């Protein structure tokens with residue numbers, strides 16, 4: 613149970629929640645491999661393996677799009693204001709699973725987008741984000757969603773094609789936008805929406 617008296621610690625993911633990385637990933641993939649993939653066709657977390665790519669090939673494109681971070685669009689317009697609205701329900705940290713080579717770009721991107729946050733947690737590939745010690749995670753990963761009940765953490769699962777197979781449960785609530793996440797946080801924290 614999350615007590616209403618204590619400030620919630622909220623973890624916000626970057627890729628697929630704040631940054632529309634996969635849109636750009638798809639564009640670079642299509643240019644590189646002469647394909648016509650759309651993000652709506654990415655029906656699973658490991659969609660890249662279904663495309664015949666190795667993890668390394670997936671990662672190479674991912675690194676490339678983050679090197680071009682100034683052209684990486686946010687998932688939603690007015691992302692800065694929407695994150696600020698979430699912060700009325702608790703302390704916002706950014707918790708992102710990524711390799712070191714794109715960490716600096718991610719930080720610059722957050723700054724360019726004026727995303728307000730406390731700390732940036734870079735979680736290495738061999739750990740789970742849920743080790744970061746937050747109460748609530750806003751994330752698009754179906755893997756995080758499957759781990760949530762085990763460690764009794766609440767996930768607001770940001771709607772994406774690659775997590776559509778995940779069902780809501782006591783720990784997992786699907787949200788279609790950051791404002792939708794604000795509505796859920798409002799009911800959890802017992803504070804009315806702005």
Ligand SMILES: [Mg+2]
Pocket residue numbers: 625626627628629751752753
């Ligand atoms: Mg993500």
